[in-house]
Amino acid sequence: MRYYEDLSVGNSWEFGTYEVTRDEVVDFARKYDPQPMHVDEEAAREGFFGGLVASGWHTASMAMRLVVDGFLDDYAVIGATGVDALRWREPVRPGDELSVRMEITEKETWDEKRGAVVYEQEVRRGDGTVVMSLKPRVLFERR
Numbered sequence: 001m002r003y004y005e006d007l008s009v010g011n012s013w014e015f016g017t018y019e020v021t022r023d024e025v026v027d028f029a030r031k032y033d034p035q036p037m038h039v040d041e042e043a044a045r046e047g048f049f050g051g052l053v054a055s056g057w058h059t060a061s062m063a064m065r066l067v068v069d070g071f072l073d074d075y076a077v078i079g080a081t082g083v084d085a086l087r088w089r090e091p092v093r094p095g096d097e098l099s100v101r102m103e104i105t106e107k108e109t110w111d112e113k114r115g116a117v118v119y120e121q122e123v124r125r126g127d128g129t130v131v132m133s134l135k136p137r138v139l140f141e142r143r
Contacts (some may be wrong), residue, residue, distance in 0.1 A: 004143075007107060013071055023133075024058075026052070026056075032057065053091040064096055067121070077138060084134070089131055092125070098125065
């Protein structure tokens with residue numbers, strides 16, 4: 001297990017691939033964001049995006065899975081205190097493969113048991129296009 005002291009400003013990682021499927025896009029949207037562009041292929045084709053797209057909240061959830069598997073599972077994480085600068089930059093479509101790039105931009109001691117880390121995170125399609133960006137503030141245990 002790694003801790004707050006093992007992280008430094010400037011550390012960066014790239015990881016993941018997560019393939020977005022049509023069924024998952026529709027299933028997530030039916031439960032949490034049932035708008036036509038996420039659940040109805042015909043309506044989506046005629047709409048602004050010209051086809052079915054994942055909910056932004058689904059994109060955030062897929063990215064979170066990549067972050068847990070590629071990074072957080074190795075650290076003594078307590079939880080996040082929030083997210084700043086969340087932006088959905090490009091639509092995510094069935095068939096896209098997502099990956100994540102993160103870089104630590106801030107680090108501060110929270111108290112004697114915890115430290116806070118801010119990182120800039122970009123979620124990218126296989127062609128390198130940034131589809132989502134955000135800046136989470138995450139608490140880590142200290143040694």
